[in-house]
Amino acid sequence: MDDRGRSTGRRADRLFSFASQGAGVTVLVLVTLVCVFLVSQAIPALARNEASFLTSREWTVGGDAPRFGILELLWTTTAASVIAMLVAVPVGVCVALFITEYAPQWLRRPAGNLVDLLAAVPSIVYGLWGLIVFRPIVRPIEDWLSSRLSWLPIFEPTGITGGTIFFIGFVLAIMILPIVTAISREVFAQTPTTHKEGALALGATKWEMIHTAVLPFGKPGVISAAMLALGRALGETIAVTFIVSTLAVGSDWTWSLFNGGETFASRIANNAAEFDSPQKTGAFIAAGLVLFILTFVVNAIARVVIERRKAFTE
Amino acid sequence: MAKGLDIKDVNIYYGAFKAVEDVNLTINPRSVTAFIGPSGCGKSTVLRTLNRMHEVIPGGRVEGTISLDGQDLYAADVDPVAVRRTVGMVFQRPNPFPTMTIFDNVVAGLRLNGIKDKTQLQEAAERSLQGANLWNEVKDRLNKPGAGLSGGQQQRLCIARAIAVEPKVLLMDEPCSALDPISTLAIEDLIEQLKADYTIVIVTHNMQQAARVSDRTAFFNLKATGQPGRLVEVGPTRTIFEQPVQEATEAYVSGRFG
Numbered sequence: 001m002d003d004r005g006r007s008t009g010r011r012a013d014r015l016f017s018f019a020s021q022g023a024g025v026t027v028l029v030l031v032t033l034v035c036v037f038l039v040s041q042a043i044p045a046l047a048r049n050e051a052s053f054l055t056s057r058e059w060t061v062g063g064d065a066p067r068f069g070i071l072e073l074l075w076t077t078t079a080a081s082v083i084a085m086l087v088a089v090p091v092g093v094c095v096a097l098f099i100t101e102y103a104p105q106w107l108r109r110p111a112g113n114l115v116d117l118l119a120a121v122p123s124i125v126y127g128l129w130g131l132i133v134f135r136p137i138v139r140p141i142e143d144w145l146s147s148r149l150s151w152l153p154i155f156e157p158t159g160i161t162g163g164t165i166f167f168i169g170f171v172l173a174i175m176i177l178p179i180v181t182a183i184s185r186e187v188f189a190q191t192p193t194t195h196k197e198g199a200l201a202l203g204a205t206k207w208e209m210i211h212t213a214v215l216p217f218g219k220p221g222v223i224s225a226a227m228l229a230l231g232r233a234l235g236e237t238i239a240v241t242f243i244v245s246t247l248a249v250g251s252d253w254t255w256s257l258f259n260g261g262e263t264f265a266s267r268i269a270n271n272a273a274e275f276d277s278p279q280k281t282g283a284f285i286a287a288g289l290v291l292f293i294l295t296f297v298v299n300a301i302a303r304v305v306i307e308r309r310k311a312f313t314e
Numbered sequence: 315m316a317k318g319l320d321i322k323d324v325n326i327y328y329g330a331f332k333a334v335e336d337v338n339l340t341i342n343p344r345s346v347t348a349f350i351g352p353s354g355c356g357k358s359t360v361l362r363t364l365n366r367m368h369e370v371i372p373g374g375r376v377e378g379t380i381s382l383d384g385q386d387l388y389a390a391d392v393d394p395v396a397v398r399r400t401v402g403m404v405f406q407r408p409n410p411f412p413t414m415t416i417f418d419n420v421v422a423g424l425r426l427n428g429i430k431d432k433t434q435l436q437e438a439a440e441r442s443l444q445g446a447n448l449w450n451e452v453k454d455r456l457n458k459p460g461a462g463l464s465g466g467q468q469q470r471l472c473i474a475r476a477i478a479v480e481p482k483v484l485l486m487d488e489p490c491s492a493l494d495p496i497s498t499l500a501i502e503d504l505i506e507q508l509k510a511d512y513t514i515v516i517v518t519h520n521m522q523q524a525a526r527v528s529d530r531t532a533f534f535n536l537k538a539t540g541q542p543g544r545l546v547e548v549g550p551t552r553t554i555f556e557q558p559v560q561e562a563t564e565a566y567v568s569g570r571f572g
Contacts, residue, residue, distance in 0.1 A: 195412070197367065198411065201403035203426060208426050
């Protein structure tokens, strides 16, 4: 360790250094313990699993020959989250740009505060609102897509009209929109005036200035916002548990977004009563572990994207 | 072709506050005009009205006429964006776009003008970088980030970016104030070369710099604190520095105040 520039040892310095090091180490230890716990609980259940964990849709976790797989959970979780991102990120970025660049001066500060406030409201509130208000709005979109594009497997009609993956995606979008907007607004507002003036002085229009100066500056921040939001969407439990149309056991598998299905989080929440033996619990923990890895991979990709552009930031 | 500017009866406001009052000034084509004066006297404000950058600040507005070879820049049918494509600007702090390469920075203005042709962009980039005395230093690393250059190189990159769109006038707002003496010298040499093709207006706090680079000098001052700034005197640089008419000018250029 590099000792240069270290405190010469006044007591407050030593105390603070000790406290912050302790906090840092605690976090690492906690994450490691969580990992070890998840893996150690999941392995025995996985070892006894008689179905393919990654490609099976079965979920019979009790008995001597448990059969369970995460295909449906993985597909529903990722598909719904991707839809949520596709809706929420562009809308959030546009709202943030409106507040920081287009809104009249007097509106910018109150609107910004309001968005920050909205981002702090638990997302279930938006989930409930979206559930009630958006159902009649999303239905026609689903009908239109499934009548025009039914040749695409993901838009194949299924006859399910309740909580489809598509609808869950929209509700999740509503739930993550405030956080995407709030963080994007924050980073756009920090764009240095010199960059914006540099673009304007070259004869950029407002939109060209945003495209040349504001968006490139804010891009890493928007990616971070999207990842944070994606984390929320992947793990969102209660709202999804309310909405989903659980598929009947033995129903035919389709890739259609208009199908029902459970996410990792809703499957675990719906079946909390079953955690009565280590084997059953282990099966659910294995599913949870996949969610853990999924989030980790997504964040790692985002890091790589940001790091690769690092030389191009101040 | 470089063009001259005519500033007539100009008052400049920020909201209700009158920042600059009653400026009358002619800027000759293919020459360097320096704006000098104490801080807050409105010289940068006047400069920014010449390409309508003043309007970017909320509440900023201008009374009077500013015309470029007879064309009123503030006429109702004139688009400020078009004005800025004709009157380029270099700022106090070098501000290359940090997410862009050196090459992309230079051609940013051309791309805004809709030019996509690769060869055309490459020729323009080389010509502009040559013009900004930067080509030899960066020709092997055009794809590296512009923000990785030294301060002086970044400022010359910004000059290259400004001249790439072939403006009629080049405005410079204290272009050397964030630079070391050697980089400053490089920029001053460059200004000397550029005036063959461009009409240049430079705001500077450095009177030696004004004396070295400019053909004409305009001295701005405040009547009193809180009063609007005004143009005290304008004339050939030599006259302003050696035999100014106004006492305030004499006091300022001889270093007795300001």
